[in-house]
Amino acid sequence: MPKRTYQPKIRRRARVHGFRKRMSTSSGQKVLKSRRRKGRSILAPQRVHVKPHVDWNGTKSGSASSNHKRK
Known part of the structure; x- marks a missing residue:
């Protein structure tokens, strides 16, 4: 199946x-x-x-909440 062509960037x-x-x-x-x-x-x-942390390139790795680990 081909890749989806629309990869949105703000x-x-x-x-x-x-x-x-x-x-x-x-x-x-x-x-x-x-x-x-x-x-x-x-x-x-x-x-x-627009959230306080904006990832202008549209990638998912830039979120601030995913960098913190729970104990």
Whole structure:
């Protein structure tokens, strides 16, 4: 069975589809303009549930709670 191709990364999502990326090009500004005109409350992808320790690369080894051992 082939590997799943979607390996989500928070930082890449923000850099490729984020608000600042949209504002940097004229076509991106048109996208934001049309979303505003349509009444969208969310114009671009945003970080919604960010925990205090954010693993920007999306790997599972970066969590702070997994490093502590119980006695």
